[in-house]
């Protein structure tokens with residue numbers, strides 16, 4: 191006695207499941223197409239890491255290049271490193287130190303010794319006097335400036351990583367003034383139509399020079415200069431940048447009294463929406479070449 195077809199496939203009735211099967215296959219094809227599209231649509235990630243006192247910004251054009259701009263202070267360098275490791279970052283292509291103040295370059299001793307760095311850059315500030323009297327300056331020279339992969343940045347230098355461009359707007363030459371903040375590297379990040387202006391500790395003097403030089407300042411996002419101190423973000427500068435979002439990297443209850451209430455008022459009057467690392471924690475921007483972007487914060 192042979193087995194009937196029904197006995198061999200007791201639970202299968204092809205005519206009954208065919209529509210369902212087609213629907214599942216179509217869904218899988220759609221998911222595959224969506225994920226392929228996701229992999230090819232460029233997204234820029236900008237992460238303003240909450241480093242307490244200081245600054246550290248990670249920038250990534252996924253699959254192409256990444257940048258770390260400043261490294262926090264000697265205490266928070268570990269936090270910068272752990273944040274990058276948690277993000278799955280195993281190498282920094284371009285490590286840029288905007289100026290050699292400790293709240294910006296202090297974390298380099300941790301980050302650059304535990305993560306491979308392809309290239310180092312800074313503003314070429316004259317450290318000759320300091321490296322004889324201050325150990326930190328001497329160690330910085332040893333680790334960063336004596337590296338064969340170190341270069342000085344100045345106005346006009348461009349990093350091209352399509353569609354990402356990073357352009358140095360300031361300074362035109364190293365040690366252009368005696369004030370280290372004024373000499374900070376000012377960087378414009380462009381990603382298609384999206385723009386983000388990074389001011390490091392640049393101040394009113396820098397802002398005046400940039401305005402005088404008719405530098406291209408308009409940006410969706412402004413990382414406010416000098417932690418929102420009273421010598422940053424003049425009304426004229428804010429109106430030239432015309433930011434939708436202003437970000438201040440600052441330590442809560444810091445001894446300097448940053449950010450300054452008058453600076454905050456000017457930002458408020460510019461109608462930019464303000465985010466602060468002391469309140470929102472680490473702030474992440476995801477931007478698209480059409481100029482659209484989304485802001486994510488560690489805390490509401």
Ligand SMILES: [Zn+2]
Pocket residue numbers: 244245291293294390391416417
């Ligand atoms: Zn600073």
